[in-house]
Amino acid sequence: MRHLLSTEDLSLHNAKRILDTAEEMAAVGEREVKKLPALRGRTVVNLFFEDSTRTRISFEAAAKRLSADVINFAAKGSSVSKGESLKDTAQTLAAMGADAVVIRHWASGAPHRLAATDWIDAAVINAGDGTHEHPTQALLDAFTMRRHWAKLGGLPSTGADLKGMRVAIAGDVLHSRVARSNVWLLRTLGAQVTLVAPPTLLPIGVEQWPCSVSYDLDETLEKGVDAVMMLRVQGERMNASFFPSTREYSRRWGFDDNRLRTLDRIGLKDTIIMHPGPMNRGLEISAAAADSHRSTVLSQVRNGVSVRMAALYLLLSGETREPAANLSKESN
Amino acid sequence: MASVTQAPVPARVVLNQADIDRALTRIAHEILESNKGSRDLVLLGIPRRGYPLAVRLAQKIAAADPDVDPAAIVGQLDVTMFRDDLSHQPTRPPYPTQLPLTGIDNKVVVLIDDVLYSGRTIRAALDAIIDLGRPRIVRLAVLIDRGHRELPIRADHVGKNLPTSSAEKVRVRLEETDSRDGEPINEVVIEAGA
């Protein structure tokens, strides 16, 4: 693994490697000294073309726990007011000796551009690009699900997959990088995914994806589900006629109190409710659902640091510049 | 890491199963002797092969001292993140670190590894320990000391001192981690260097 750009091309081997390593990283987070010297001397740049305090501080915490130097670079630039070009920014970071670039960008594919061009020779981690992918979010979601699923099965999380787990992902799939990354990763890990959304918020071509699609959240819940992931819905979508009103949206596709009761009624006592945050309480998720014992929202945040530590460690710790031969004896 | 196959490299067995067992028995008694008993003892094995050796030693200590619950004094200490050669080796996923429930504060921690060579692994282990707590004493027990130290580190308990050339490879194979043709195997061999 040289970069982490998407989950679509992430093999089962590498996915498990990241999740298993994240388990060890999580243990570090529970110690008094929450720091490892593994990336001492390495420089990680958080290059954010789009505001996301949550994702940035999660990566920052991850890098710092591994003793890397962290540079935060908020490159504000919209499609209208172009600032410095991505190429110039990348070359600047290369000149500063960045070993890894964690990039958040409003444009789909921007991390791929960084990785594919010779603008910079650093490991590239996609921290969310446009409406394309958000692989570390999917990995932390999978990590959260795997801990839950393995515990139910009486197994250790490490080494486990998600075979047999039924996951519903509900909301604005069309504009969601979280949904895309989760669909690919959960497929790889063996879960069965159902996307639930209004037809207007599903992409043309979704029928080719390795999941089922439903327009009916209640029906999906009734069929039985082990995790329900609610996606953030922007109220402004209403203005582009993706749905008539936020009220109608939350009635049909929001996880409201009635649906929370449905889980109890049909005996799904172990079903968890997930949300990548930030939540629109009252729109896609009710306050009661968000705060219920089923909610994994805060574990997701916690697990985010572990998963990002794992990704940074696996991308940055390997052989880098010179061949190892003359530098080290066999490592007994 | 040794993958056990019909080796084309000339290999010489230096310890067989019985030799290993005798060496561990002796080390177990040395540990008890230098600690004047089993009080506050914690054995931390370094993955991969230090850990099964630690488990075996704990059992031998328990055999000598019925008050000892072997499972309660053994742990595993992963040093991957503390290595000084992380950027010069292929990426290694870490192994779990598991401490005994008693923790290591004010304990007598005996680090266990299979082969002592450059000393760099033990240096990493000392750093790793300090991030986990403050033992009263840290000692080192190894099955093989093959020399060629690069750091001022020495073992307190050694199963066998094995003079080697640095071109040679020392392979420790334990039934917990290794097998040959599906059969568990316990031995230490020296392979000629390439």
Next chain:
Amino acid sequence: MVSNNGAYLIRGAAILDGAKEDLLIRDGFIVDRGVNINADGATVIEGDGLVALPGMVDVHTHLREPGREDAETVETGTRAAALGGFTAVHAMANSTPVADTAGVVEQVHSLGQTAGWVDVRPVGAVTVGLAGEQLAELGAMADSRAQVRMFSDDGLCVHDPVLMRRALEYVKAFDGVVAQHAQEPRLTEGAQMNEGDVSAVLGLAGWPAVAEESIIARDVLLTQHVGSRLHVCHVSTAGSVEIIRWAKARGINVTAEVTPHHLLLTDELVRSYDPVYKVNPPLRTDADVQALRAALADGTIDVVGTDHAPHPSEHKECEWAQAAMGMTGLETALSVVQQTMIETGLMSWSDFARVTSTAPAVIGRLADQGRPLETGEPANIILVDPAARWTVDPSAMATMGRNSPFAGRELPGKVVATFFKGHPTVLDGKLNTPYRAAAVQHPVQAAGPVSGL
């Protein structure tokens, strides 16, 4: 290679699909065609193994001048055209200022004459400033020295149905044609690539086929209603082909164009996020590519137009969404059409001449282009080595644009020589010298009304 009397004898080249013959060129015309013609002092060009074709005519070229001389100039663009086997290009109107007045089209026309590599026929804008609100002075442009016959807001669609109707009606007064960039704007807001399986995965906003097809359907009906002439630029979908086929069957006077890149490339390439594949209309699916090839072969699509769209490298060395749309095409068109249409057995060289020369000249009303290679005809001729293979290297091209989607590909066919008005602008596959009007006795024939298409 300099000839003493300005005469050239092409010896033993295959005339289209026909037998090997000689062509004697003098004073801008083919003065003899036959076997064993006496050179009589003419410079002899060995044509063995080569195919002689009428000079290609591009109905769709962006020369960028005036206004974006950092992207291309008339000089560099027409050099590229000559090297690519063209003897005439239609310069699209989206320059700065927009070619929406007689002044601008005359300027572009005269820059073309000064350059002397090919005929430069300016395309006039349909609406003032391409704004889609008010008709430009179409008549003034038609009557100008540039004698504009093709009008287009290319890059933008004339989407207002009333305005489109008026434009179609108005151009009837001077035998003009409206070349429509068919793109329903509301259906393509923020569109980045073809909407389908690939866009779903890549998270790029989709440009649905229906946005093209719905405009074409509307426009052919409008054309029928007002009895005018419509040209559809860069057709890119199988559905568009069906509509045009239907319109032609009904006798509607519509012509259609396909670009070389839409004959070869698909939206699978976008998976790289490399903006060199960003173009408007976008690369479509393989099913579309196959339908376009079939339509070009059966005449539903009349012509190949390059939509040559050079951009400065900084407009492509960026994020996909930030990148400019467009690809260069003048220097690769012949090779791509050979690969996709001739080497697949779908077309002959005669068909090639029809879609790259004869039909485009008729659409643009260029009287002395796209003519048969016969005695007495203007000597706009190219010699092609169909057996040659070459690897596309954008940095070695004459166009200033480095944005070729074919970079690194091996393509068949190479233009060995281009004769423009009897003068070799390209010899041995390299630029020779431009044509100079003073060197020729005969005045250039004015393009007049032609019946037919």
